[in-house]
Amino acid sequence: MSTIYKSEAGAHEIQEHYRESLWSWPVPAEQLRIPTREGETFVIASGPRDAPPLVLLHGSGSNSNTWRGDIASWAQHFRTYAVDLVGEPGGSDPSRPVLKSEAVALWLSDVLAGLNLSSTAMVGMSLGGWTALDYAIRRPEKVTRLVLLCPGGIGKQRFGWIFKAVLPRLLGRHDLRRQAALVTGLTGPGLDPILDDIELTFTHFKPRTERLPLFTDAQLKSLPMPVEVIVGAADAMFDSAETARRARQSIPHATVHVLPDVGHAILDQTDTVLKFLLDS
Numbered sequence: 001m002s003t004i005y006k007s008e009a010g011a012h013e014i015q016e017h018y019r020e021s022l023w024s025w026p027v028p029a030e031q032l033r034i035p036t037r038e039g040e041t042f043v044i045a046s047g048p049r050d051a052p053p054l055v056l057l058h059g060s061g062s063n064s065n066t067w068r069g070d071i072a073s074w075a076q077h078f079r080t081y082a083v084d085l086v087g088e089p090g091g092s093d094p095s096r097p098v099l100k101s102e103a104v105a106l107w108l109s110d111v112l113a114g115l116n117l118s119s120t121a122m123v124g125m126s127l128g129g130w131t132a133l134d135y136a137i138r139r140p141e142k143v144t145r146l147v148l149l150c151p152g153g154i155g156k157q158r159f160g161w162i163f164k165a166v167l168p169r170l171l172g173r174h175d176l177r178r179q180a181a182l183v184t185g186l187t188g189p190g191l192d193p194i195l196d197d198i199e200l201t202f203t204h205f206k207p208r209t210e211r212l213p214l215f216t217d218a219q220l221k222s223l224p225m226p227v228e229v230i231v232g233a234a235d236a237m238f239d240s241a242e243t244a245r246r247a248r249q250s251i252p253h254a255t256v257h258v259l260p261d262v263g264h265a266i267l268d269q270t271d272t273v274l275k276f277l278l279d280s
Contacts, residue, residue, distance in 0.1 A: 003206070004087055004094045010204025014089050017200060021065055026072045034114035036086075038107045039093025043115065044082040047075035053117050054078035054277065059126030059150075061207045063090030065197065066125060070270045077278060081115055085128060089205045100213050104131055105138045112142065121145040121277055125266065126237070127152060130212050136227075137219045146227045147273050148247075149266040150235055152212035154220070155243030158236060194265075220250035228255045228276040230269055232262030 005011035022031070025044065032043040044064050047054075054074060058066035064082035067074075074080055084090030086097070086107060097103030108131065112120065121144050124132030129151025136143040148154075229247040231240035240258065247254045255276065259266070 004089070004096070006204050006206060014201060014204055015091075017197075018063055018065070018090060026068060027075050031091075032115075033091075034111050036107050036110035036114065038086045038095040038097055038103075038110075041086060041093070041107075041111050041114075042084040042091030043111070045079065045115075046071055046082070047077075047079045049079060051077060051079045053115075053120040054080045055112070055117070055120045055122045055132075056080060056082045057085060057122065057124040057128030057131050058082075058088070058090075059128050060088065061198070061201055061205060062125075063088060066128075069267065070273070073270050073274055074277075077274065078121070081117075081120075083111060085131065087208065088127075089201050096208065099130075099208075099210060102138065105135050108135050109139065109142075118142070119144050121147075123147040123149070123273060123277075124151065125149040126264065127208070127212070129153070133215065136223055136225065137215065140222065140224050143225050145277055146223070146225055147276060148227065148229045149269065150231055150238060150240070150264050151229065151243065152238060153215045154229075154246050155231075155239035155241070156214070157211055157238055217246070217250045220246065221252060223251055223253070226253045226255070226276070226279075227251050228257070228273065230257045230259065230266055230272070232259050232264060232266060234261060235264045237264040 005014070022044070027046045029044050029046040032045055034041045034043055056064065056067050058064055063084050067082050071080060071082070084092040086092045086095045097107050119142050122132040122136070124130070124147070126149070129148040130153040132146060133148060133151055133153055136146050229243065231243050233240055244256050244258050247256050257272065
């Protein structure tokens with residue numbers, strides 16, 4: 001049984017749900033399996049083959065379904081590659097390269113080589129934002145533009161939400177859906193499908209538990225490419241005020257947006273991101 005799931009049955013349920021969801025991917029796509037030193041990596045390729053490349057990296061406890069609301073727009077202008085991070089509940093292998101090392105960047109180098117990409121724009125969310133930023137720092141010649149949505153690695157990681165999530169369990173009021181809303185900040189009409197997916201995932205999935213390494217000011221100052229950072233002011237996972245401050249002060253070519261009353265889950269930024277990606 002894979003160590004990233006609580007049971008074989010739970011792993012099967014998540015994987016089956018993901019496979020079914022891919023049947024309704026919003027645009028025509030190819031499903032690719034790229035061999036890497038961390039095992040097979042699943043990639044969904046969309047958009048014109050001759051368009052500029054755009055690599056998409058989702059967050060922890062998620063998969064490429066993260067980009068369903070964006071892909072129809074972005075794939076009109078780019079050859080998009082939605083990459084399932086290894087060790088997460090998507091289509092890639094369960095390996096978890098050590099974050100405090102070059103292992104994640106080496107894995108992503110293998111993915112880009114398998115896709116025949118010498119350089120690319122990147123969009124990363126949360127853990128995917130940390131992964132994209134780590135790669136851009138280590139391989140700056142490989143990243144042409146960088147978009148970071150609620151990224152780890154810049155502002156401090158917050159853990160107060162854990163107490164709020166655990167207390168109801170101790171009092172016998174375990175409500176995974178309420179916890180998901182608390183952590184993501186997703187409340188209001190029309191969000192039930194997203195919360196359904198999160199509830200299913202964390203019923204059966206064991207997420208990474210280590211703290212994401214923080215990048216130094218010197219590392220951030222070394223970035224030569226244009227960078228867009230978008231954070232929610234009410235993020236329960238990361239100190240978004242610190243993320244915004246450090247990005248403005250230390251990233252040379254940074255555009256920073258702080259979204260009021262938005263939590264960790266950043267939605268509805270399709271046009272903002274596209275404008276940045278197309279800006280020459």
